[in-house]
Amino acid sequence: MPTVALTVGGEPVVTKLAMKMEDSLQAFAVRAACFIGELDVPFSEEFDGLDFGATHIIAYIGDEPVGAVRLRWFQSFAMPERLAVIQRFRGHNIGSILLERCRVQAQSRGCNLLYSQVPPRDIGYWEKQGWRRLVAEDTGVQPKRIVAMVKAVDPSKPLPEIEAPEAIALHREGRLDSTGAPEGTVSN
Numbered sequence: 001m002p003t004v005a006l007t008v009g010g011e012p013v014v015t016k017l018a019m020k021m022e023d024s025l026q027a028f029a030v031r032a033a034c035f036i037g038e039l040d041v042p043f044s045e046e047f048d049g050l051d052f053g054a055t056h057i058i059a060y061i062g063d064e065p066v067g068a069v070r071l072r073w074f075q076s077f078a079m080p081e082r083l084a085v086i087q088r089f090r091g092h093n094i095g096s097i098l099l100e101r102c103r104v105q106a107q108s109r110g111c112n113l114l115y116s117q118v119p120p121r122d123i124g125y126w127e128k129q130g131w132r133r134l135v136a137e138d139t140g141v142q143p144k145r146i147v148a149m150v151k152a153v154d155p156s157k158p159l160p161e162i163e164a165p166e167a168i169a170l171h172r173e174g175r176l177d178s179t180g181a182p183e184g185t186v187s188n
């Protein structure tokens, strides 16, 4: 179900769930431009093997994909990540409507918590979007590489208890080998 939330230059911005491979490729193209092209993220980090179990949401102006976000599903939360808007379309709240579409999508699946992991430089962006740190800022000398952020799916309700403490939720997910098994496990 496409949603129209705003216009840019008189054209509606529409968000859609990726339903076909072509849609997913459009999400991947946006991410490749922003993360690999602009932010120098290595390909292997950006395309980490977790894309095919995820929901992809794409923002369009006309036929042009201008933004994308990936949403992964866990037992106690949904996790938006890889949020990207093509540079020349930034500053029009497209990132904001992509995150809002994640919230609505989570609500439609009966999920009540959104959780994400962001680098410290992006905390301000997520706070502007109504997110908050899972754990209050610590004063440790070691700066954190990633910070857990959360938002209630229903903003009128208190934030649900998260089952995984930050230390567990922030663990690195295992990489997959070419057979699709976690690296280091023996296959038959």
Ligand SMILES: CC(C)(COP(=O)(O)OP(=O)(O)OC[C@H]1O[C@@H](n2cnc3c(N)ncnc32)[C@H](O)[C@@H]1OP(=O)(O)O)[C@@H](O)C(=O)NCCC(=O)NCCS
Pocket (backbone or CB within 6 Å): 034, 035, 082, 083, 084, 085, 086, 089, 090, 091, 092, 093, 094, 095, 096, 097, 121, 122, 123, 124, 125, 126, 128
């Ligand atoms: C982060 C990103 C998705 C925002 O897209 P966008 O459509 O321009 O965002 P919105 O229009 O919804 O919000 C723009 C606002 O966020 C602010 N903002 C953007 N990046 C920010 C950051 N890293 N920290 C704090 N504020 C930030 C802008 O200054 C602007 O503020 P204003 O509304 O007060 O002028 C886009 O900048 C992007 O694709 N960046 C490269 C990829 C990236 O870093 N992704 C990580 C996700 S945070």
